[in-house]
Amino acid sequence: MAAADGGGPQQLTLEPQHELRMEVDWGKQVHLQLVSGQAEVFGTALDLGERVSIGGQKVAVFTWEGCTLQMDGEPDMMYTSDETPMGQYVSIHDVLDARRQEALKAKGEGPRTFVVGPTDVGKSTLCKILLNYAVRSGWAPTFVDMDIGQGSITVPGCIAATPVEAPIDIEDGLPVDAPLVYYTGTPTPSDNPALYKHLVDRLANVLDARAQSDAQVRASGLVVNSMGWIVELGYELLKHTVQALKCDVVLVVGDERLYSQLSMELKRSSPSTQVLKLARSGGVVVRSRELRAQARKVRVEEYFYGYRKELSPASQTARFDELQVYRVGGGPRAPTSALPIGATSVADPLKLSRVANPQELLYTLLAVSHAPQPELLLSVDVAGFIYVQDVDLAKGTITYLAPCAGPLPSPLLLAGSFKTYLD
Amino acid sequence: MAVGQSGLVLAFAQALTELTTVEKKNIVALTEIAADALRTEPLSAPSIATLIAKRVVMAPAAQKLPALYLLDSVSKTVGEPYKSLFVPLLAEAFMSTWHAGRGLHKALDKLLATWANIFPQPVLDDIAAQLAAARAAAAPAQVQLPAGFGFPAVAPQPQLGLGGMAAAIPQQPAAAAVAPYQQPAAAVYQQPPAQQPQGFAGFPAATGMQPGPFQQPLQQPTQQQPSAAASQINVPDLLSSLMNAGLLTAPIVPAAPEPAAGSGGVAAAPRLPHGGSSGGQPADAPAALEQREQPATTKFVPERLKEPNPSAVARLLRSTEATKSRFLDRKFLRRQQKAAGAAARASRLWYLELDTWMASTVGAAGAAGAAGAAAGTAGKQQGAAAEEALDPSQFSVPVDDLQTHCALSGEQFEQFWDEAHQEWRYRGAKALSAEEAARYGLEPGAIVLVTALGAPAGGPDGGAGVLSELAAQREIADDLAAAAAAEAGAGPGLAGGDEKDEKDEEQLAQALREQAAAAAAAAAVEAGEEPPEKRQRVD
Numbered sequence: 001m002a003a004a005d006g007g008g009p010q011q012l013t014l015e016p017q018h019e020l021r022m023e024v025d026w027g028k029q030v031h032l033q034l035v036s037g038q039a040e041v042f043g044t045a046l047d048l049g050e051r052v053s054i055g056g057q058k059v060a061v062f063t064w065e066g067c068t069l070q071m072d073g074e075p076d077m078m079y080t081s082d083e084t085p086m087g088q089y090v091s092i093h094d095v096l097d098a099r100r101q102e103a104l105k106a107k108g109e110g111p112r113t114f115v116v117g118p119t120d121v122g123k124s125t126l127c128k129i130l131l132n133y134a135v136r137s138g139w140a141p142t143f144v145d146m147d148i149g150q151g152s153i154t155v156p157g158c159i160a161a162t163p164v165e166a167p168i169d170i171e172d173g174l175p176v177d178a179p180l181v182y183y184t185g186t187p188t189p190s191d192n193p194a195l196y197k198h199l200v201d202r203l204a205n206v207l208d209a210r211a212q213s214d215a216q217v218r219a220s221g222l223v224v225n226s227m228g229w230i231v232e233l234g235y236e237l238l239k240h241t242v243q244a245l246k247c248d249v250v251l252v253v254g255d256e257r258l259y260s261q262l263s264m265e266l267k268r269s270s271p272s273t274q275v276l277k278l279a280r281s282g283g284v285v286v287r288s289r290e291l292r293a294q295a296r297k298v299r300v301e302e303y304f305y306g307y308r309k310e311l312s313p314a315s316q317t318a319r320f321d322e323l324q325v326y327r328v329g330g331g332p333r334a335p336t337s338a339l340p341i342g343a344t345s346v347a348d349p350l351k352l353s354r355v356a357n358p359q360e361l362l363y364t365l366l367a368v369s370h371a372p373q374p375e376l377l378l379s380v381d382v383a384g385f386i387y388v389q390d391v392d393l394a395k396g397t398i399t400y401l402a403p404c405a406g407p408l409p410s411p412l413l414l415a416g417s418f419k420t421y422l423d
Numbered sequence: 424m425a426v427g428q429s430g431l432v433l434a435f436a437q438a439l440t441e442l443t444t445v446e447k448k449n450i451v452a453l454t455e456i457a458a459d460a461l462r463t464e465p466l467s468a469p470s471i472a473t474l475i476a477k478r479v480v481m482a483p484a485a486q487k488l489p490a491l492y493l494l495d496s497v498s499k500t501v502g503e504p505y506k507s508l509f510v511p512l513l514a515e516a517f518m519s520t521w522h523a524g525r526g527l528h529k530a531l532d533k534l535l536a537t538w539a540n541i542f543p544q545p546v547l548d549d550i551a552a553q554l555a556a557a558r559a560a561a562a563p564a565q566v567q568l569p570a571g572f573g574f575p576a577v578a579p580q581p582q583l584g585l586g587g588m589a590a591a592i593p594q595q596p597a598a599a600a601v602a603p604y605q606q607p608a609a610a611v612y613q614q615p616p617a618q619q620p621q622g623f624a625g626f627p628a629a630t631g632m633q634p635g636p637f638q639q640p641l642q643q644p645t646q647q648q649p650s651a652a653a654s655q656i657n658v659p660d661l662l663s664s665l666m667n668a669g670l671l672t673a674p675i676v677p678a679a680p681e682p683a684a685g686s687g688g689v690a691a692a693p694r695l696p697h698g699g700s701s702g703g704q705p706a707d708a709p710a711a712l713e714q715r716e717q718p719a720t721t722k723f724v725p726e727r728l729k730e731p732n733p734s735a736v737a738r739l740l741r742s743t744e745a746t747k748s749r750f751l752d753r754k755f756l757r758r759q760q761k762a763a764g765a766a767a768r769a770s771r772l773w774y775l776e777l778d779t780w781m782a783s784t785v786g787a788a789g790a791a792g793a794a795g796a797a798a799g800t801a802g803k804q805q806g807a808a809a810e811e812a813l814d815p816s817q818f819s820v821p822v823d824d825l826q827t828h829c830a831l832s833g834e835q836f837e838q839f840w841d842e843a844h845q846e847w848r849y850r851g852a853k854a855l856s857a858e859e860a861a862r863y864g865l866e867p868g869a870i871v872l873v874t875a876l877g878a879p880a881g882g883p884d885g886g887a888g889v890l891s892e893l894a895a896q897r898e899i900a901d902d903l904a905a906a907a908a909a910e911a912g913a914g915p916g917l918a919g920g921d922e923k924d925e926k927d928e929e930q931l932a933q934a935l936r937e938q939a940a941a942a943a944a945a946a947a948v949e950a951g952e953e954p955p956e957k958r959q960r961v962d
Contacts, residue, residue: 036483038740045743048486049440064736088728094735098719136743142784163784166750169757177772180780201866206777208861214785249723274723303771311771370776372833379830379866381780383773404770 009072011035016066019084022075023285026056030073037067042125043132044167052170055308058285059170060125062086085281089126092251092276093133096221100139103219109211110139110221114247116238116262119228119292121254122281124152127225128174131164139220140165142207143174146200146241147227149187149292153179155303155365155385156187156296157416159199161207163217172307180206183367183382185328185416187296190233192329195350195378197240202379204244222247230258242266248273254280300365300420303385304401314405315389320396323408325355325366326377327415350378355415358398361388363421366400367414374412383409387422431460432470434759439478441751442489448748450489454496456755457505472497472508479516484523488530491520495534498541506541513542514550521557818873819848830855830865832875 014020014037024030031053034046039061046052046061054075061069062084096111103110113130115123127143134141144161145151152174153160162179169175182199189196211218224245226238235258242250250266250273252259263275287295304313328350352374355361365387371380386408390399401422402408435456442449457475460467475497479490494516498506509516521531535554538547717734775783819841828835829852836849851874857867865871 045747047441047747048443051437051440064740087731090735090739091728091730091732092723094719094732094738095721095723097738098721101719102721133739136739136746138742138746166753172757178775178780178783180777181774205861205866206781209863210781210785212862213781217785276723276725276728278728306771311769313770368773373828375826375828376830376833381774381777383776384771404772409773 009070012069012071014039014061014063014067014069014080015082016063017084017086018063018066018080018082019086020061020069020078020080021058022054022061023058023077024054024056024073024075028073028076029053029055030071030075032061033070033072035068035070037063038065039063039067039069040132041170042168043129043136044170045132045136046170054171060084081282083282085122085279086129088278089129090133093130093137096130096134096249097137097139100134100137100219100221103221104215107215108219109246110141110219111249112222112224112245112247113249113251114224114226114242114245115251115253116226116230116258117228117253117255117280118230118258119150120286121228123147123228123253124225125281126251126253126278127223128168130223132167134220134223135164135167140217141220142210142217142222144203144207144222144224144245147225148184148189148196149227149229150295151299152225154181155300157185157365157418158183158382159196159203161203181367181382183385183414183416185367185414185418187418189227189229189237191417192350193233193237195328196237197244198350198378200237200241200244204246206381207245230255235261238262239265239269242273243270250275251278252276253278296418297420297422300387301422304387304403304422311403313401313403315399315401316405317397317399318408320358320391320398323398323411323413324374325358325361325413325415326352326374327355327417328352328378352377358388358391358396359393361398361415362391363419364388365416365418365420367416368408369410369412369414371410371412377412377414382414386413387420389422429464429467430759431464432467432474434755435460435471436474437758438751438755439474439490439493441754442478442493443486444744445489445492446748449751450493450496452748452752452755453493454500456752457497458501461501461504468504469508472505473512476509476512476516480512480519487520487523488527491516491531491534495537499537510542510546513546514553517550518553518557521554818851818853820852820854820870822847822849823870826870829872829875830869831863831871834872834875836870836872 012020022030031051032046033051034048036048039046040063041052041059041061064086096113100110102108115126115130117123124147131141131143140163142161142163143153144159145153146159148157148159150156151158151160153162153176158181160179160181162175164175166175180203182203184192184195184199186192207222222245224241224247226241227234230238239262241247250262252262252275256277259275259277266273266275305311354374365385367382368384368386369377369380370383371377384403386400386402388398388400392398435453438453438456442453457471460471475490475494479487479494482490494509494513498509517531517535520527535547535550716737717732719735719738774780819839821844822836822838826836836852838847839850840846841848849870852870852872853876855863855865855867855869855871859876860867860869863871863876
């Protein structure tokens with residue numbers, strides 16, 4: 001075991017319904033061990049004696065019944081609080097749980113919960129807690145991440161889904177080995193809202209089909225995280241997601257206006273959907289714009305190198321003309337109504353154009369598609385991402401970082417529009 | 424913990440510290456791991472044996488018995504070399520558990536009685552002698568069970584387990600039954616030992632303190648027959664299953680008022696507190712007994728969301744306890760991989776294709792598995808014939824310039840001039856209806872080749888979850904290894920700019936493959952009785 005960064009082990013006692021919040025910077029480690037009582041980190045129960053390492057994270061250890069913890073190392077910031085929204089969360093879980101049981105009995109659909117709100121109100125934390133509680137109650141809910149700016153499943157610019165079958169690992173976060181991923185190529189949906197909607201529809205279809213194939217999966221339902229953009233077009237996209245994914249529970253965190261707006265409008269458009277208002281969690285740390293950009297870079301690094309730099313990506317060089325790189329958008333768009341009936345899907349109004357100059361791809365992420373041919377690039381999930389490290393125009397080659405060695409699963413690539421500078 | 428131990432030993436040590444209840448599943452899982460270790464890492468056997476025995480000695484009083492049961496289980500089911508390795512530490516382990524609590528004595532006597540042909544007689548004699556001495560020393564009679572003995576007041580089920588076990592100890596049934604109620608109110612969510620339809624309905628008085636009513640309405644086999652195998656290690660299991668089956672009532676929850684959302688539940692208690700009545704409750708322990716757990720409701724009552732909801736908490740903690748063992752070996756595996764991963768660096772694999780993903784992510788929550796994910800693609804062709812016996816020649820659709828390829832298989836459509844329709848059409852193709860399209864994850868109107876339409880991957884019987892995914896990963900790893908090997912043969916090849924040399928890559932692929940294999944093996948254990956062959960047949 002690695003030695004702690006100074007400071008001997010200390011015992012901490014938490015009163016029932018209290019939360020210990022701590023921040024540990026990158027590169028530092030704090031070890032926590034549950035000595036007695038009951039405790040959980042974002043809904044993941046700690047086992048007695050279990051030792052977890054925390055580094056580069058903000059975590060909150062909550063206890064329903066009180067507990068004693070042993071801590072090794074010094075967090076950069078630590079305090080306890082008894083003002084937590086956990087009581088509300090567990091009440092919500094309780095209703096969702098009852099609905100799942102009912103759904104399983106009736107062979108129907110379990111609850112599809114959509115968590116919305118502005119940025120930095122604890123949306124992803126709430127998602128995690130609801131997922132964990134569901135798993136602890138024996139369900140296998142599916143987590144859907146619509147936050148293309150700051151997704152927690154894979155790199156930014158994606159919408160993705162992953163089944164959650166075990167409590168989310170405190171050190172590793174969500175299971176990210178087998179997600180279903182669609183790439184929009186941009187962290188801001190305003191760049192191409194049509195593409196965003198198209199992919200949301202696409203994902204919704206797949207999830208419906210998946211739910212049909214398994215009763216337990218169907219009854220377990222979805223937990224959907226959203227992006228923090230809640231006005232104007234962002235608001236329209238939220239409404240679109242509610243409809244596409246047939247969400248029947250919408251949890252609005254930390255925004256009264258959004259709550260009243262959504263509850264009024266959804267009462268008309270989808271009366272079966274229930275909209276609930278939740279206060280923002282006091283433990284949330286507001287991130288600046290720079291921090292968000294930084295966080296995006298971290299997400300890309302995590303994709304290639306792993307959360308603790310435990311993965312080895314492979315840098316490879318290929319001739320550019322052996323790859324088929326496409327970019328979305330740019331062309332004039334025909335409205336859907338102008339298309340012949342039945343001609344949808346592959347024939348969407350989103351124009352694809354082949355990238356001729358590799359120079360513009362430098363420092364961007366390209367999605368490697370599972371699509372069998374270019375026409376399907378926008379309808380098929382991706383196999384992963386490569387990062388363009390270097391372009392040699394004279395030799396006609398590009399050098400890229402791939403998650404693993406070996407040939408790419410497909411030469412069909414979808415270009416992204418944002419640049420990330422990896423070291 | 425010794426430095427330089429293998430990942431297996433470290434992970435085992437960690438898992439041991441998490442063995443806090445006598446749940447059978449956990450003990451069986453750890454026993455299997457110990458058995459496996461003999462195959463995979465024979466040299467680690469002494470470390471594992473020492474770990475188990477030391478754990479019994481060092482564990483907090485409440486956690487000794489689980490560890491001792493593990494020692495017993497390993498000795499009986501795995502046998503040598505563990506048995507001999509345990510011998511030097513056996514007496515100490517046994518006696519340390521003996522001293523951990525009076526309530527354990529009965530269970531320990533039984534355990535010792537089963538050791539006659541397991542461990543050598545001299546050791547057993549030694550234990551017997553120490554026992555006699557300890558008994559003589561323990562003169563003072565009838566002490567109440569130490570609060571929280573047996574299991575820490577973590578969660579409802581262990582408490583129930585305590586009730587079950589203690590009630591079966593003939594000397595002190597009354598004391599045991601009352602014990603949970605005398606604990607301070609701070610230890611919330613105590614469980615009553617049994618159903619109590621009449622006893623609790625709103626008496627602020629001390630009804631609850633009388634042992635009488637606690638004993639007659641017991642509807643629980645182990646408790647009704649005090650002599651019934653109290654020391655069986657699956658008591659909490661049994662209790663939880665009874666509870667799930669509705670034979671046992673939900674626990675009574677003290678202290679805070681109930682939001683009582685759907686108040687039509689079993690407990691039509693006279694004074695179900697609605698919002699803000701908390702002040703009206705006497706705060707002492709008997710008052711706590713007034714509260715019954717509220718049944719869950721499927722309706723959100725927004726005004727009540729902010730009120731404390733002890734019933735919901737109790738339910739959550741109860742099911743947590745019930746599902747915990749399900750995640751134990753997964754956790755163990757992950758930790759082992761983590762330990763191994765530090766040495767052999769792995770890579771992130773490419774994400775699965777849609778069909779494979781679909782097949783591998785359903786049926787994960789314990790449903791019977793069907794074909795593996797790897798079989799998913801192959802199965803598609805066979806499945807084509809199966810489902811509807813579609814005859815390709817019967818199908819055609821008008822040419823659609825926007826859809827030139829099958830949306831499923833990606834094959835190009837063959838055009839022909841249809842006299843009957845007086846138009847160009849795609850041969851053997853059909854446009855999907857909304858329902859069909861949803862089944863294949865396509866959009867309505869998508870044109871596909873009829874031959875590509877099979878049973879959609881992962882039909883109703885689902886895929887084998889983790890297993891199949893791992894099979895797929897292993898396949899990928901194999902491919903990788905092959906690619907690396909080919910590259911090594913061909914010298915500096917296409918992927919020339921690679922930072923690492925081929926050898927590294929090969930090792931990496933090897934490591935990956937091993938990892939996947941180990942994981943698959945463990946997953947197979949997890950999947951339990953159903954052998955893989957059977958799964959294949961289902962398909």
